[in-house]
Amino acid sequence: xxxxxxxxxxxxxxxxxxxxxxxxxxxxxxxxxxxxxxxxxxxxxxxxxxxxxxxxxxxxxxxxxxxxxxxxxxxxxxxxxxxxxxxxxxxxxxxxxxxxxxxxxxxxxxxxxxxxxxxxxxxxxxxxxxxxxxxxxxxxxxxxxxxxxxxxxxxxxxxxxxxxxxxxxxxxxxxxxxxxxxxxxxxxxxxxxxxxxxxxxxxxxxxxxxxxxxxxxxxxxxxxxxxxxxxxxxxxxxxxxxxxxxxxxxxxxxxxxxxxxxxxxxxxxxxxxxxxxxxxxxxxxxxxxxxxxxxxxxxxxxxxxxxxxxxxxxxxxxxxxxxxxxxxxxx
Numbered sequence: 521x522x523x524x525x526x527x528x529x530x531x532x533x534x535x536x537x538x539x540x541x542x543x544x545x546x547x548x549x550x551x552x553x554x555x556x557x558x559x560x561x562x563x564x565x566x567x568x569x570x571x572x573x574x575x576x577x578x579x580x581x582x583x584x585x586x587x588x589x590x591x592x593x594x595x596x597x598x599x600x601x602x603x604x605x606x607x608x609x610x611x612x613x614x615x616x617x618x619x620x621x622x623x624x625x626x627x628x629x630x631x632x633x634x635x636x637x638x639x640x641x642x643x644x645x646x647x648x649x650x651x652x653x654x655x656x657x658x659x660x661x662x663x664x665x666x667x668x669x670x671x672x673x674x675x676x677x678x679x680x681x682x683x684x685x686x687x688x689x690x691x692x693x694x695x696x697x698x699x700x701x702x703x704x705x706x707x708x709x710x711x712x713x714x715x716x717x718x719x720x721x722x723x724x725x726x727x728x729x730x731x732x733x734x735x736x737x738x739x740x741x742x743x744x745x746x747x748x749x750x751x752x753x754x755x756x757x758x759x760x761x762x763x764x765x766x767x768x769x770x771x772x773x774x775x776x777x778x779x780x781x782x783x784x785x786x787x788x789x790x791x792x793x794x795x796x797x798x799x800x801x802x803x804x805x806x807x808x809x810x811x812x813x814x815x816x817x818x819x820x821x822x823x824x825x826x827x828x829x830x831x832x833x834x835x836x837x838x839x840x841x842x843x844x845x846x847x848x849x850x851x
Contacts, residue, residue: 531619534577537562537629539569541645541672542683543720543734547577549622550629559633561675566708568676570633570641576617637675644673651703655682658698666690669717678705685717718764725762732769747771750778751806781806785825786837792828794821794839795848801837821847 532549537560539545544564554560558573633641651671659666666686673680680703684690692709699707712720715733722734729735748760748771762768786792786801792813793799802820803812810822827843830836 530622532622532626532628533617533619534622535629536574536577537571538574539564539571541569541648542566542670542681543722544569544571545574546627548627548629553617554632559638561630561633561637563627563630566672566681566710567674567679568630570637570675641675644675647673651680652682654702655695655699658695658702661698662692662695664690664692664695666692666711669712670720679708680705681708681710683710683712683716683720685712685714714764714766718762723763725768726759727770731762731764741769741772743767743769743771747775750775750782778806781809781825785811785828786830790837792837792839794823795844 532551533553534547534549535554537546537548544566546562546564548560548562550560554573556573556575560571560573561568562571564571648671651673652668655671656668659668665688666684669683669685671680671682680699682699690711696707696709718731719733723731725731743766745755745767748755748767751771751774753760753771760768760771782804785804788801788804790801791798792801794813794815797815799813799815799821801811802814805812808822809825811825811828812820812822814820823839823843827840829838829840831838
C-alpha cells in the first residue's frame, strides 16, 4: 500500500510527485534521498501509477506576517535564484533536502520504478492516442454530448481512464460496454470541469506564462468576482478570464493582502476630516499605499496610509496634524 501509519518521531524525506498524464500533484514521503526526475510508483486518486519526483517539498524559511508590505510573489525563474518563494514545483529547482518528522496517516511512495515498469508506462502512453480515437468513434455512435480530453492506461492494473467534459450528466453505460469489448479491460470515465481540463492539458495564459492550475497545485480554490473588485481591476470578463473561460487563478494571489490593507483605511466614498473641512475619499491605492481625497473647489490630495487613522473617541477618520502642517506649510 502507498499509505502507512508511521511512528510519531520517524524521519523521512518528503517530495513533490507529479503524474504528467493527468497532472496529478501530491506530497509523498520516502525513507531515502531521491532527486528530481526520478520515476516512482505511488498511489494516485485513480490507483497505483507512475510518477516523477519534481523536487523536495517546499519549505519556506519565513511565513507572511500581517502588515508586511514587502510582498514576494511566486518565483518563475526555475532555479536561477535562491529566493524563498521558489515553490519547488519546477524540475530545475535545486533545494537542499532534509529529513523531517512525519506522523499519522502519511502518503508514502510505493517503490522506485523498475526498468520494466518504465517501459510498460511508455508502451501504455503510445496507445493512448489510439484509445482516444476509438472512444471518439463510440461517442459519435451513441450520440453523446461529451468532449473527450485525454485517455490514460493505469500502470498498477489493467484499466484505461477516459477524461471528458460535458455541461450536464451523461449516461455512458452503453459506451462503457462497447469500450470493454474493444480493450478487454476495466473502463473508467471521469467527467471534469473547465479548470480541470486546463490543468490537465496546460497552455499559455494571457500573461504569457503556463497556466497556474497546470504548474501549481491550486487545491480547487474558488475564484470569485469580488477578488477583482477588491483589487480595483477591470471587470471586463475578457481581461480577467483565462482561456478556460473561468476567472483567472491569479486573482486569488493578492486578494487577502488587499483585504487586510484596506481594513486599515477609510473605504472609498467615506468622509474624512482634513484641513478643518470634510473631504471625501475617492481612491484607496494599495500599491502606492496612499488614499486620494477630494475637497471643495475641485481640490485633491494624496495622503500616505501612515498619516490616516480612525479616531476611537469620535469614530471618524482623521489625518495626522503633523502631516497637515507639513503639507500646507510647503504650499
